[in-house]
Amino acid sequence: MIMNDWPLWEVFIRSRSGLEHRHCGSLHAADAKMALENARDVYTRRNEGVSIWVVPSAQITASQPEEQAELFDPAADKAYRHPTFYVLPEEVRHM
Amino acid sequence: MNEAQTTSLEEVFNRRIDAEEKIEPKDWMPEKYRKTHIRQISQHAHSEIVGMLPEGNWISRAPTLRRKVALLAKVQDEAGHGLYLYSAAETLGISRDELLDQLHDGTAKYSSIFNYPTLTWADIGAIGWLVDGAAIMNQVALINTSYGPYSRAMVRICKEESFHQRQGYEILMTLMKGTDEQRAMAQDALDRWWWPSLMMFGPRDDESPNTAQSMRWKLKRKSNDELRQAFVDQTVPQAELIGLRIPDPALCWNEERGHYDFGEIDWDEFRQVVQGNGPCNRERLEARRAAHRNGTWVREAALAHAAKQADRDSLRKAI
Ligand SMILES: [Fe+2]
Ligand SMILES: [Fe+2]
Numbered sequence: 001m002i003m004n005d006w007p008l009w010e011v012f013i014r015s016r017s018g019l020e021h022r023h024c025g026s027l028h029a030a031d032a033k034m035a036l037e038n039a040r041d042v043y044t045r046r047n048e049g050v051s052i053w054v055v056p057s058a059q060i061t062a063s064q065p066e067e068q069a070e071l072f073d074p075a076a077d078k079a080y081r082h083p084t085f086y087v088l089p090e091e092v093r094h095m
Numbered sequence: 096m097n098e099a100q101t102t103s104l105e106e107v108f109n110r111r112i113d114a115e116e117k118i119e120p121k122d123w124m125p126e127k128y129r130k131t132h133i134r135q136i137s138q139h140a141h142s143e144i145v146g147m148l149p150e151g152n153w154i155s156r157a158p159t160l161r162r163k164v165a166l167l168a169k170v171q172d173e174a175g176h177g178l179y180l181y182s183a184a185e186t187l188g189i190s191r192d193e194l195l196d197q198l199h200d201g202t203a204k205y206s207s208i209f210n211y212p213t214l215t216w217a218d219i220g221a222i223g224w225l226v227d228g229a230a231i232m233n234q235v236a237l238i239n240t241s242y243g244p245y246s247r248a249m250v251r252i253c254k255e256e257s258f259h260q261r262q263g264y265e266i267l268m269t270l271m272k273g274t275d276e277q278r279a280m281a282q283d284a285l286d287r288w289w290w291p292s293l294m295m296f297g298p299r300d301d302e303s304p305n306t307a308q309s310m311r312w313k314l315k316r317k318s319n320d321e322l323r324q325a326f327v328d329q330t331v332p333q334a335e336l337i338g339l340r341i342p343d344p345a346l347c348w349n350e351e352r353g354h355y356d357f358g359e360i361d362w363d364e365f366r367q368v369v370q371g372n373g374p375c376n377r378e379r380l381e382a383r384r385a386a387h388r389n390g391t392w393v394r395e396a397a398l399a400h401a402a403k404q405a406d407r408d409s410l411r412k413a414i
Contacts, residue, residue: 007399008185025251026182028191030394031401042175045168046255064123 008057009035011042013049021053029054112312117243120186128312131305132242133187134203135314138302140180141172141198141205145379149213150222158216165262166219172255179251183244199384201371206230210373217270217277217284223263225285225292226328231256232326233296241313264333271337278338285334286342293357294365296323327355 006028012021024043029035035054043049063071079085088095104123112116118124147170157163181191197203208226213219234256237249239348270281297303297319316352318324327346334341345358367373 006394025179025248029180030397031404034397034401035298042178045171045175051206062121065123 008028009039009054010057010060011035011039012055013043014051015048016050021051024048026057037082040049102175109261109311114242116240117246118241119243127410129187131312131314132188132245133184136180136184136187136242136245137189137194137197138204138206140177140184140194141203142209143177143180144198145205145209145383146226147173147177148379148382149209149211150219152213153216156216157281162266162359165258167224168236169262170258172259173214175256176248176252179248180245183242183248186244187333195387199380199387201380206295207365207368207373208295209379210368210375211287211291212375215280216279217267218225218288219267220263220270221282221284221288223259223261224267224333225263225288226295227259227263228254228330229292229326231260231293232322232329236316236322239313241314262335268337271339282339285339285386289342290360290364291368293323293327293360294368296326298339298365299360301348324354327357340357 008026009029009032011024014021015022027035027038027042029038032054036052039052039054044052044070075081105125106126108118108122108128118128118351136354139398150166150170150173154166157166178185181194184194194203208229213222234249238246238253240246240249246270267281267284270277283379300306300318300320306315306318310318330345331341341359345356347356347358368376372376
């Protein structure tokens with residue numbers, strides 16, 4: 001029996017309430033329960049978390065580096081999406 | 096892909112590295128970059144895992160409960176370090192099984208330091224102080240390495256390592272405040288671990304053929320000799336502070352260089368241990384193989400259980 005049969009899981013940890021879950025690593029486990037237990041043992045030994053998500057890596061759909069330009073370049077020339085694009089008189093201090 | 100295309104991809108790749116950009120798993124990378132990283136990261140992972148063996152030897156014999164929980168926590172950390180690093184290696188397209196096979200059949204290397212035996216409790220102090228100390232020196236230099244997953248693993252590992260070194264030094268410090276016999280035990284541990292610790296930084300720069308390429312890829316940010324010197328400079332005053340004597344008659348402060356001069360490493364011993372003829376090479380590998388063998392039924396049972404649960408769940412949903 002090979003270890004590969006234990007699927008790979010991605011681990012996300014919420015470090016404290018009020019913050020989002022963040023990806024922190026991955027591990028192999030036979031099922032979701034074991035993935036959660038192992039994630040707890042490996043990634044939260046020093047109070048790094050208050051909540052854990054585990055997701056089978058195979059379930060993640062990711063964009064490809066080749067698509068980077070197509071996906072993200074269009075945002076580059078849209079300065080009007082940023083507040084500094086709009087020049088207001090000095091008197092308007094905070095807006 | 097033709098040669099010209101590969102060349103231009105490689106140029107772009109090199110420019111990214113020069114600009115301190117990180118390389119991520121799906122990015123294009125030269126085959127040699129991938130191979131070198133698999134080798135180095137897996138070697139690093141194996142070292143964390145094999146490194147648990149000499150220390151594990153003393154968990155059940157730690158002198159107090161405080162020492163025992165500390166050592167247990169340290170050894171558990173090393174298991175975690177192994178896992179972070181195996182995961183990082185896996186992002187380069189090699190499976191965990193292949194990595195473990197390479198360790199078990201002897202094709203992959205691990206740090207030679209773990210082929211030395213832990214004869215007394217003081218050795219646990221010496222390992223934490225010197226071996227983890229040397230490892231930290233290497234690892235801090237790797238935080239800015241170019242491969243993203245490796246660099247992130249290093250950040251996490253370095254955060255966890257500092258207690259390892261402190262608990263080791265504290266063990267020796269305590270022994271040095273004890274009886275003559277305890278002081279002798281601490282000194283004996285330093286005598287045996289000092290030179291192997293210096294060997295952890297690898298061959299001398301003029302004998303280290305891969306250094307230039309590794310520097311280019313930021314797999315190495317400081318040379319072997321630079322790191323070794325920094326380690327000696329940092330460690331000598333710590334030894335003096337608690338009354339330990341470094342077992343090197345050539346050791347002395349060089350005012351001009353602003354560094355300690357130190358004696359030549361026994362490179363013959365270094366080569367012998369790397370080639371598998373150290374005091375514990377066989378024992379360590381056999382322990383790893385046995386652990387893997389003896390765990391087979393657990394891995395199989397967990398899978399069988401998972402499959403059964405999944406069946407039951409889908410049945411329940413069908414009803
Ligand atoms: Fe470690
Ligand atoms: Fe450590």
